């Protein structure tokens with residue numbers, strides 16, 4: 172479907188943790204997009220725009236955006252200023268960071284690697300794969316964050332875990348407190364431990380450009396061809 176300009180209204184807004192906000196924008200009619208796509212939001216009167224991945228499943232009249240406002244630029248300030256009922260101009264939906272159904276036919280394992288709000292497109296992509304497409308192979312999510320206090324959506328991810336034996340999640344903290352029981356460091360720490368058949372997997376990377384460059388290099392060193400690595404850099 173060709174991207175088009177739409178005007179929605181803020182229906183819900185929640186501070187999930189620290190600088191992370193969830194904003195739900197509701198439209199008059201059902202909106203169509205593929206999990207993994209993003210929306211371009213008008214964030215200033217003079218027409219500046221910022222991109223935000225859609226963090227919810229399609230099929231309804233609303234979209235969720237998951238926004239880290241720590242850069243504190245024009246986009247962050249716009250998101251912080253939004254109140255329930257405010258109008259938002261959305262150009263959507265854009266991008267090719269989606270799971271190709273044809274490639275899924277041969278895939279045995281899917282690896283999703285995120286840092287920070289890079290998890291935004293992954294939640295609907297993973298929910299779509301498991302709940303709707305009934306993908307039977309292994310789906311693994313590695314999520315890199317800094318501190319325990321940065322974490323959110325753990326209950327939602329746990330629910331997916333409960334529903335599907337073939338879904339696994341590893342959270343890696345680069346600056347954990349002394350009691351953190353999980354992985355410490357960067358996402359590469361977990362990737363190096365994976366017992367994957369790197370020939371039959373598909374790899375999706377989303378978040379900071381640094382993480383994506385490092386992970387891309389690591390995967391290629393493991394023999395993963397470029398055609399099986401897909402990424403969305405948040406910059």
Ligand SMILES: Cc1cc2nc3c(=O)[nH]c(=O)nc-3n(C[C@H](O)[C@H](O)[C@H](O)COP(=O)(O)OP(=O)(O)OC[C@H]3O[C@@H](n4cnc5c(N)ncnc54)[C@H](O)[C@@H]3O)c2cc1C
Nearest residue numbers: 222223224237238239242243244245246247288291405406
């Ligand atoms: C396809 C795409 C999808 C995206 N999806 C999301 C999403 O779902 N959630 C989300 O939070 N962001 C997402 N982003 C990033 C988002 O579009 C903005 O770039 C980001 O929110 C900063 O906008 P800003 O106007 O507040 O800051 P800007 O005015 O653009 O930048 C202010 C300062 O912060 C630095 N900066 C910019 N972005 C970041 C960052 N991500 N981390 C640290 N420093 C930064 C800049 O270099 C600059 O110095 C996405 C980007 C792309 C390209």
